[in-house]
Amino acid sequence: MDFNGSDTLPGPRTEDHLPHTAQAAVKIVIVGGFGVGKTTMVGSVSEIRPLTTEETMTQAGIGVDDNYGSDSKTATTVAMDFGRISITDQLVLYLFGTPGQERFWFLWNGLFEGALGAVVLVDTRRLEVSFDVMGRLEERGVPFVVAINSFPDAPRYPVAELRTALDLSEDIPMVECDVRRRASSRDVLMTLMRFLHSLTMAGSRT
Numbered sequence: 172m173d174f175n176g177s178d179t180l181p182g183p184r185t186e187d188h189l190p191h192t193a194q195a196a197v198k199i200v201i202v203g204g205f206g207v208g209k210t211t212m213v214g215s216v217s218e219i220r221p222l223t224t225e226e227t228m229t230q231a232g233i234g235v236d237d238n239y240g241s242d243s244k245t246a247t248t249v250a251m252d253f254g255r256i257s258i259t260d261q262l263v264l265y266l267f268g269t270p271g272q273e274r275f276w277f278l279w280n281g282l283f284e285g286a287l288g289a290v291v292l293v294d295t296r297r298l299e300v301s302f303d304v305m306g307r308l309e310e311r312g313v314p315f316v317v318a319i320n321s322f323p324d325a326p327r328y329p330v331a332e333l334r335t336a337l338d339l340s341e342d343i344p345m346v347e348c349d350v351r352r353r354a355s356s357r358d359v360l361m362t363l364m365r366f367l368h369s370l371t372m373a374g375s376r377t
Contacts, residue, residue, distance in 0.1 A: 192260040198285050199363065201252075201268045202308070203292035204300030208320045209268040210252050212292065212350035216357055217254025217266065251282055256360065264360060288367045289315040290359055292350070295325045298336055305337070316344040316366055318359045 201209045214221045252268030267282050289308055293301050301317075308315050317339060319330075328336075330345055339345060344366050348355045 193257070193263045194261040196263045196265055197287045197364075198265050198267065199360065200282055200286045200289045200313070201266060201292065202289055202304050202315075203269075204294065204297055204304065207292040207294045207297075207300075208322075208350040209292055212290075212320075212356045212359075213252040213254040213266050213268045215351055215353045216256050216360065218257060219255050222251075222253040256357065258360070258364060264364075266360075283311055283313060286313055288363050289313050290363055291315050291317045293317055293319050293333075293337070294322060295319065295328060295333070296322070298333075301337060305339075314367060314370055316346065316359070316363045318350075318362075319345065319347045321347060321349045 201212055203209055210223055214223070251270065252266075254266040254268075256264050256266065258264055267286070269282055291301060291304055291308070305315070305317075317337065319333060321327075330347070333339075334341070334345055344362050346359060346362050348359050350356050350359075
């Protein structure tokens with residue numbers, strides 16, 4: 172029984188229904204270190220109310236979690252974030268944001284299952300965190316693009332310098348973004364979809 176005394180439970184909101192024109196759905200994961208903006212990106216771009224699993228950070232994380240550059244952060248994702256965006260009338264992306272703290276990385280294996288591609292979010296204040304993240308994607312053979320999230324107090328570098336610092340090959344797209352802005356987050360996803368399409372086309376010619 173719900174709070175109104177009815178024997179039926181409330182269903183999903185009308186705006187959360189999958190568009191009737193949708194013909195294909197693609198799973199995308201959004202990865203990165205702690206505090207790089209994964210939850211913010213899912214929330215800004217999702218056309219449905221995003222599902223989050225944020226919990227308040229406690230004293231237990233002191234000395235365990237590296238929160239450099241995110242000292243004001245009071246909550247963290249402990250399982251995943253989930254959202255959805257329609258790229259076209261026919262194509263829908265399901266977005267899964269991974270937990271950033273290393274002690275929760277064991278959850279990544281399940282989140283990667285069935286993923287067509289990934290977005291690696293990068294904070295220029297903590298580039299070193301990105302190496303393990305990209306390494307895990309490469310091990311699993313998940314194609315990815317790199318998105319540099321523009322934090323107000325983060326140093327800015329030319330994309331070419333960042334590519335060298337991250338030891339990133341020229342064929343992997345790298346873009347700058349502000350994940351607080353829906354249009355910017357959507358542009359990142361479109362970059363990933365174009366990259367995946369180019370890989371498909373290249374594979375069909377071999």
